[in-house]
Amino acid sequence: MLKGRLSLSTLGPLAALLVLIALGAFLNSNFLSSGNITNVLARSAFIGMIAVGMTFVITSGGLDLSVGSMAAFIAGMMILAMNAMLPTLGIGVPLVLAGMAVALIVGVLAGLTNGLLVTRARIEPFIVTLGTMGIFRSLVTWLADGGTISLDFEARQFYRPVYYDGIFGITWPIITFALVAVAGQVAMRHTRFGRYCEAIGSNDKVARYSAVKVEWVRLMTYVMLGMLVGLATILYVPRLGSASGSTGVLWELEAIAAVIIGGTALKGGYGRVWGTVVGVLILSLIDNILNLADLVSPYLNGAIQGVIIVLAVVLQRGKSSAEGR
Amino acid sequence: MTEILALRDVHKSFGPIEVLHGVDFALAGGEVHALIGENGAGKSTIMKILGGFLEPTAGGVLLDGEPAPYRSGAEAEALGVVVIHQEFNLAQDLTVAENIYLGREIGGLFLNHKAMRKGAQDLLDQLESHVSPDARIRDLPVSDRQMVEIAKALSRNARVLIMDEPSAVLTHREVQILFRQIDRLRAAGVALLYTSHRLDEVSHIADRITVLRDGAVVRRAERGELTEDGMATAMVGRDLTDIFPPRRTEFGCVALELHDFAVPPLVEGISLSLRRGEVLGISGLVGSGRTELAEGLVGLRPHGGSVSRSGAPIRIRSVTDAAKHGIGYLTEDRKERGLLLEKSLRVNLTLPDLPRFGAPLLSRAKEEAALTQAIADFDIRAPERGMEVGNLSGGNQQKLLLAKTMLPDPEVVIIDEPTRGIDIGTKSQIYAFIDRLAREGRSVIVISSDMPEILGLSDRVLVMRQGRAAAVLEGDEITEHALVRAIMGTRERTTEDA
CATH class of the missing domain: 3.40.50.300 (P-loop containing nucleotide triphosphate hydrolases)
Structure with missing residues (x-):
């Protein structure tokens, strides 16, 4: 059984990742320095956490285009809330915790909105999240009055370590991403929730006839994704300390691309969380290598990522036609 | 009687499992040949091999006595070997006429809709079908779709027509029409392969019957040689008098x-x-x-x-x-x-x-x-x-x-x-x-x-x-x-x- 699983499509993303690492090391001696590795992983962390949540949404047959705008909106709300609470709470741990709570709550509510529109109002996920994508983006631009929402300077100084510090030289975003990835992988493979997601994405009628609470599980995938977007934002805000209409632009596409590259079926029914993690790393590494080496202009980053995405789907199809008979 | 399409000692394996063990089978012009057997006996595999959708692992497919030159369903169809599948191959959102002429549209740069509609109408009239050539497949009941499939096969000038359980979705009246069409095609010299779980139909329409069991031919018979009971016994390989358990007598609350x-x-x-x-x-x-x-x-x-x-x-x-x-x-x-x-x-x-x-x-x-x-x-x-x-x-x-x-x-x-x-x-x-x-x-x-x-x-x-x-x-x-x-x-x- 194990043999069957280690097919080209399974090993493809992993092989691509190894090739990229080898290429990076060959092109630039600084590539494997701990500074660069930390940089790549930290940048992967935001998209990565979102992509793990996205894996569950896509596996159960859904889609969420709104996550980039949602991140910007959550960041805006979080900063506004922290600035507002500053006089009462003062600068300190309580303020940061309150801000984090706001981010998580807003994330859950945003996910709940998407999920309810999909499951209760029975609107296509593509349409729902295309709509909320515009709404969240517009709301943050409005809140910022077309400009930038900035966190109070001193509060920012206090909050900064959440992005830049860590333990044993590993920064908090990387640690959090690792924990989310492991939890996600376990949830997908070894819990009822993951099994239900795959069953629903595979055939929601069969799931319903098998006493699976289809709408509830679907709703939970969107809520979980919203919460993970909140978590990603919590770690993202201390990096710049501001949010604007251009925060998180195209994150949704990167997250979806990572899921697909990782081998999760876009039509649902099969999810692979560790594949998503590999997908995120591949996308970040391409960006990093282009910036470090002079071979190709970094402006072609998008083109190369595009080729990888298409290739990943071609590989997936190769697999299904071989097994489909 | 001329053999048009034949299998010679055909074996077929999927992975390590052999599902056909040396099958000989021939379709002759002007004859209805029924292929019967239990599910999993190998009927579908035989039809797929005849129609060019599968290749035998060993043995040969002969068309007019020569090794069949086709490698796909489309190539087989071009040579007049047409399969009507149980799951129909019709484009749901195209009209009846568009489906019938799909891939062989009449017209040059611009399509000649009129000629195609007329052609489709003629074919449907032959089938005594009331389906409009302009109807969309999506809007048709299953039985009408079956008729469209048959019309499509007729338009291909089929020499060999392979029908996979055509009557499963038809009403009694429609089955009668289907049988008249089969008679007409038989008279025109077409070789027909017919499969059905309804044994009464088989004894009514078939000139020749081949019974499959577990991937091998267990019985060949001419019209009238086998009763329906005989067919069932041959298919199962044992007597089926007691397929029902004895009745229960004690019930609870x-x-x-x-x-x-x-x-x-x-x-x-x-x-x-x-x-x-x-x-x-x-x-x-x-x-x-x-x-x-x-x-x-x-x-x-x-x-x-x-x-x-x-x-x-x-x-x-x-x-x-x-x-x-x-x-x-x-x-x-x-x-x-x-x-x-x-x-x-x-x-x-x-x-x-x-x-x-x-x-x-x-x-x-x-x-x-x-x-x-x-x-x-x-x-x-x-x-x-x-x-x-x-x-x-x-x-x-x-x-x-x-x-x-x-x-x-x-x-x-x-x-x-x-x-x-x-x-x-x-x-x-x-x-x-x-x-x-x-x-x-x-x-x-x-x-x-x-x-x-x-x-x-x-x-x-x-x-x-x-x-x-x-x-x-x-x-x-x-x-x-x-x-x-x-x-x-x-x-x-x-x-x-x-």
């Missing part, structure tokens, strides 16, 4: 009671009670509300009226509620509602009762143990445990679905069409399983369109007509005659509460 039960908009005023250890058959025409009744009962559809379990009133709003009250439902739509075809046996089996396999983490070992148990209990024959369920034969899929339905250990089981599309050997096994469930003290409801099945299995029969209980038959009243009368409504009986 009332397990389920419906009072004035309704599933809007169709089903109304159903009252019945079901005892432990009893098999209640529900009979009636398609569309009489049998499935709606069952789906309402297990919470898949909104329903009215009252339900009680072992005397206590209960409310069921979802399949989960039904499961909680020990009621299980096996759907009639195995492939779309019953099983996840691209998942493994294990994943399918455990889906309805996952909490039992551990929380928060599922225990793979427990799941595998449950699968081992199910394979033993229900005699599921899977070449490989890890295989996708979609690659199992229909009979084994049905056994797995039964195992899955029984996993939460329901005391009341509703089985909708227990043996649809299943060969006769597996059928008798499933009847034995149903009998076993009843003898274990469960209450079983069997919904079926198969008359012998209702007659052979039921302790009582509820006949439904237009959403209402038309009759309840019990004991000696359960005869074919009484059943048909109640189904058709030839004589009104007062509705009795069961």
